[in-house]
Amino acid sequence: MNHPPHPAPRLSTPMSRGWCPVKPPRRPVLLVNPRSGDGAATRNEIVERARERGIETVTLGPGDDLRTRALAVVADGADALGMAGGDGSLADVAAVAAAHGLPFVCIPVGTRNHFALDLGVDRQDVPGALDAFTDGVERLIDVGEVNGRIFLNNVSLGIYGEAVQQASYRDTKVRTLAETARRVLGPGGRMPALRLIDDTGREHAHLAVLLVSNNPYALNGPGLGTRPTLAGGRLGILVLDTPDERQHPPERAWSAHQLEVQAPATVHAGIDGEAVELVAPLEFAVRPAALRVRISARHPGASPAARIPSPRSHRAGAQPSPPTAE
Structure with missing residues (x-):
């Protein structure tokens, strides 16, 4: 039959x-x-x-x-x-x-x-x-906030924060990032002296990249590099230590409600792709359910990570390699 x-x-x-x-x-x-x-x-x-x-x-x-x-x-x-x-x-x-x-x-x-x-x-x-x-x-x-300024996607510091300041970044992102990395990580280069404590209590004082996002990004699988939710009430935090910091794995990702970053003075940053200067200390927080958003009833209403669920993409604090700022 x-x-x-x-x-x-x-x-x-x-x-x-x-x-x-x-x-x-x-x-x-x-x-x-x-x-x-x-x-x-x-x-x-x-x-x-x-x-x-x-x-x-x-x-x-x-x-x-x-x-x-x-x-x-x-x-x-x-x-x-x-x-x-x-x-x-x-x-x-x-x-x-x-x-x-x-x-x-x-x-x-x-x-x-x-x-x-x-x-x-x-x-x-x-x-x-x-x-x-x-x-x-x-x-x-949710929306993210750093020193009272709202962000929808992320704040990038370190190599990204320096690269976004360059006039060439908009047109040649990859090349500008590579050139910035060589300049600040090479002999005689100077990285911004950023310091923070992660969720395990470990201090990170030699940061090449710090990315703080409004809710965590998917780490891998379907929807890589997109956020499963914008209403989870958490910051996504990704750090990448400089090559000379070899006592621990160089990359660390976690999520938190807030984060404080210490720095000597002003810091170059990219906020949702825009070049800005922030005054230390940098106080990050998430503001849950702070923004009313509307979309067309005919549009998907979810990111690729949410449309094709993956157990690993929803793991707490999961992150991809840092997405480039717009």
């Missing part, structure tokens, strides 16, 4: 992952960085498509301060904020949205769009991401 084939398993939807349907905002505003992603917003006609949906747009000029513009539209009555830009721009607007309890929409027109990938926005459907305003689902996610 022939049996009918088993039906194909249904793909999970955003609603099955904790997303909830919401009513459209009354006065949504989308800020647009036309320079992000080599003009991706213009290529995807984001301003025109947003206006078709009744979304007010604010296009940034070369001299505009993004946070100032975001605060201005909130003061003028916006009840939902979106950002069409790279991860650094997204973090700036998300900080304003979180401070005012407003929903935030990510339109992925940056170079790599790491946050969109982990949030579950379909990066191949940039115009469709605008449906988050009109036919969206919402949930709460």
